[in-house]
Amino acid sequence: MAVGANTPLNLHPVRGFRLGIGSAGIKKPGRKDLVIMEVPVGATLAGVFTRNQFCAAPVVLARRHLETGALPRYLLVNTGNANAGTGEQGLADALRCCQGLAEKMRVDAESIIPFSTGVIGEPLPVDKILAGLDSAIADLDENHWAQAAEGIMTTDTRPKGCSVQFEYQGQTLTLTGISKGAGMIMPNMATMLGYVATDAQVDALLLQRLLSEATERSFNRITVDGDTSTNDACVLVATGASGVEVSDLDPILMERFVAALDEVMLGLAHAIVKDGEGATKFVEVRVEAAANVEEALKVAYTIAHSPLVKTALFACDPNWGRILACVGRAGVENLDVSDVQIWLDDVRIVTDGARSADYREELGQAVMDRESLMIRVHLNRGQVVERVWTTDLSHDYVTINAEYRS
Amino acid sequence: MAVGANTPLNLHPVRGFRLGIGSAGIKKPGRKDLVIMEVPVGATLAGVFTRNQFCAAPVVLARRHLETGALPRYLLVNTGNANAGTGEQGLADALRCCQGLAEKMRVDAESIIPFSTGVIGEPLPVDKILAGLDSAIADLDENHWAQAAEGIMTTDTRPKGCSVQFEYQGQTLTLTGISKGAGMIMPNMATMLGYVATDAQVDALLLQRLLSEATERSFNRITVDGDTSTNDACVLVATGASGVEVSDLDPILMERFVAALDEVMLGLAHAIVKDGEGATKFVEVRVEAAANVEEALKVAYTIAHSPLVKTALFACDPNWGRILACVGRAGVENLDVSDVQIWLDDVRIVTDGARSADYREELGQAVMDRESLMIRVHLNRGQVVERVWTTDLSHDYVTINAEYRS
Structure with missing residues (x-):
């Protein structure tokens, strides 16, 4: 059950940002349970993570990798297993997945940001994930947002996405995002998983501020059951491919960008509530x-x-x-x-x-x-x-x- | 549904404390929905009430009547209507019920302590209650604890009571209590309704302290749905009929009395949880x-x-x-x-x-x-x-x- 119609997602691609969907058979053979997102060189990335003190291994590792200052190049998402409550082994497992993707893409392991969602407390099936990477890599494409929205679903009954474009001084700026989540929803920092990208150019510190503020007004204001997840995470990537820079120096553009970001974030957050487990209202x-x-x-x-x-x-x-x-x-x-x-x-x-x-x-x-x-x-x-x-x-x-x- | 077997209540009478059950037809004709409890002259009484700021009219009035210092002589309980969210009219209605009983029993209205439980926000059917008083008065009897436990039920599937006796220096002391409640249960001071009486003699200030402390260990530690009611109340009456005085001067008796009180209060509190709405565990x-x-x-x-x-x-x-x-x-x-x-x-x-x-x-x-x-x-x-x-x-x-x- 879910509230409102399940209309097809119409998501604009974001120049420079590619998404690939694969199958690792984590819970069921053949299920699309692996998503890779490619962050272009020169992009900036901001992230917010769960405040649950039992945060999952991928959350711990994602924070570590971001703190190294290494340029994030790939987001690696698996469903079917949250890799939470798994202790040191969980951390080692998450790292092995990052290393596997890093070798294939010839980048440092620190430039891979891992995300997991699914059952808590089961060991992560690392070998299955490693074996599934090639299918996702081969699928990388700027036009695969809608497929990625499906690829990150767990108990969700429908894919969730939101896309906004606006014109500024003759240029078109795009913000597109996807999210997942239906239960264990009372995000305290970010929802289960949310990914938003824009082709605007935004300084990394500013991007983090904008994401934190927009999260406070959107994902941090929804609740299905009051249960804050161990794996909540939301990422905002600015590829800069438009050449248009959002900064405090241009308050008009800033205002319009924040409004567009709010629209995408609220759209994604509301989609999670509407698809809340058993929701009729x-x-x-x-x-x-x-x-x-x-x-x-x-x-x-x-x-x-x-x-x-x-x-x-x-x-x-x-x-x-x-x-x-x-x-x-x-x-x-x-x-x-x-x-x-x-x-x-x-x-x-x-x-x-x-x-x-x-x-x-x-x-x-x-x-x-x-x-x-x-x-x-x-x-x-x-x-x-x-x-x-x-x-x-x-x-x-x-x-x-x-x-x-x- | 409820947890455990529904065993018949075996409740010892408390000398000097009588209970009468009547029918006022508040929600359904013929239903036992009115209970009067008679507190003997010379008894002491302690009460704890909901901390919900929207407390019901009877809670406001009960507090007022206790604060006058008048000796409480009758507890008047109706089910089927909580008289909550009813504003000034609700207070006037609760007072009219007290006055009606006071006239019949030839006592002051301040010596009547009112309690209501049931639907929130509907006007109290005062005339029905006044018309039902005679049936409850005629029923007053020291042996009517079990009937009173049924008379205060709403969505409860079973009556709840607990009774403890212990010997002290050749005397038998009795503590008996009844309670009701199944939903809107996260008492913050006391549960929906609880009434405990003892034939011990206890100074009023000490009685209040003992009740508050026992409540903290029992009713204030249970929850069904986290919803604190507007009408929670628990009363402890010490009739003194045994002639045995519980006081700080006799720490051994005090310890045994507190243990017995805890046993009754926990018994009543646990009975509410076991009868929690839909409870299977x-x-x-x-x-x-x-x-x-x-x-x-x-x-x-x-x-x-x-x-x-x-x-x-x-x-x-x-x-x-x-x-x-x-x-x-x-x-x-x-x-x-x-x-x-x-x-x-x-x-x-x-x-x-x-x-x-x-x-x-x-x-x-x-x-x-x-x-x-x-x-x-x-x-x-x-x-x-x-x-x-x-x-x-x-x-x-x-x-x-x-x-x-x-």
Whole structure:
């Protein structure tokens, strides 16, 4: 199940950035489970990784390789095995995969950035991955974004991608990205896996800043089940092939680039929520007039994670008392509940802390019947607005997670 | 569904404490939905209430009445309607119910302590409750504990009670309690509703301290879905009818009384978890060798609330990577993951932060097949041990909460 139509991906290629899809038979023979992405010489690359302290071996190694200062040349992604909870052996396994690809491409092992996603705690089948590399290398092509979006899927029911172009002084700039993820989704730094490339030219330090900020507004504001993965990672590559440089010296271009980057990142993040395990609803939780970001997010995530709110969403039941109870237990200090207003889309359900006098069940029902809707909470404490996006909790969520692995 | 057998309650009466069950037809005609408990003159009473800031009208009024210093004489409980999110009207409604009972019993309204549980946000049907009072009053009897346990049920599938007696210097002391609750369970002060009485004589200030401490070890350590209710309340009454006084002057008696109180409170709290909505498992999450209580509880609740861990429990799937991921994202500062050990009952699954070398799937499977089991995490950071109790997340949980109200 998933929210909205599964429309074919229309992804613009990014000059200089090639993608190749291969098959290593990690979990099932013949499955596309290997993706290689080629970063051209002269490009810059930024990455954000999970804040889960049990981060997976490929995350540890990816960080190490990026810290060496070596130019990243290839991203190597496998599905079917997360190489997490695997200790020192996991690190050695991830390194062997990097070395294998490095030899074939005649680059240093440090220029390979590894990513894994799948089951936690199983040894990585290194030999299968090494044997599958040639198929992926032979497939490298600037036009293979959509195929790569499929190649990084695990429990996802659909590939996820987003692509934006804009004109600037007679030049066309492109930003294209793909992502994967459906469960264990409460990214804390980045989602399961996301890859975005642009042909803009961007200094590496600036690129990292732009990625971190855009992540904070997109991947770090979605949740399916509150479970932060051990393998979250998101990478942004600027090939520079357009010759157009984004920098602080040109604030107009910067603004347009950030807007385009936000559009791609939000598109990818929302696609993950819509494909959330068992999702039948796409819900924005918007907390307004909070005193600070922390309390706004506390309220938003308390609502977004509440099993009672999520099952009511699944049932299209405007059981707003459950939302109100979340606001009350979110841990906002000295909250004056008589200041709280709550809306479902444009229907006000709570006025000054109690049921709105003109609220009628049919009005709430009409909103809850929608596939996409907003829960809006006004705290009357300050100026801060925060939004998070989430899904409902359905029978399919239980089925998928009770049966995954088996 | 519920964990364990539904054995008949065998509850000792507490001298001086009478309970009466009546029918007010709040949600359904004929349903036992009204319970009155009579506190004898000379008794002491202690109460703990929800920390949800949206606390219900009866909670507000109960606190007010206790603060007046008036001797509490009757506890008035209705099910079917929580009288929460009802604003000023809700307070007026709760007061009218208290006044109605006060008139009939010829006591002050301040000596009535009101409790409500059920749907949030609907107006309390005061006239129905007033009309039902006589049936409950006529039913008052020291031997009606088991009936009262049924009278306070909502989505509970079974009545919950616990009773302990012990001898002290030739006298028999009794502690008996009942509780209700199955969903919206992560008490933060006390569970949905709990009532415990003893015939010991206990000074009011001491009684409050003993209740608060016992609550911290019992009701405040259970969770079904992480949703703290707006109506949680627990009351402890000491009738003094035994003539035996519990006080700091007799530390041996004090120790035995606290042990008996813990046994009753834990019994009631565990009964709520075992009857958790859709529960098929009873799980103790034990975090050992933490540096402080806060981090121990962070880890324990992160595991106990994880939808991925809970669905794996439902599926009897020893998917221990999900537990490890919870430890990693629980927010313990400077956690050295290579110090972490994890067991399922006596089977060690994680050694020094990675899969145990001698772990085999069959061993984990054997534990997961049990109806009651322990997830044990050793952090190697200090001396603190904390335990919380929880359930799995099953299809029935979704069904119950997607259909409740409709």
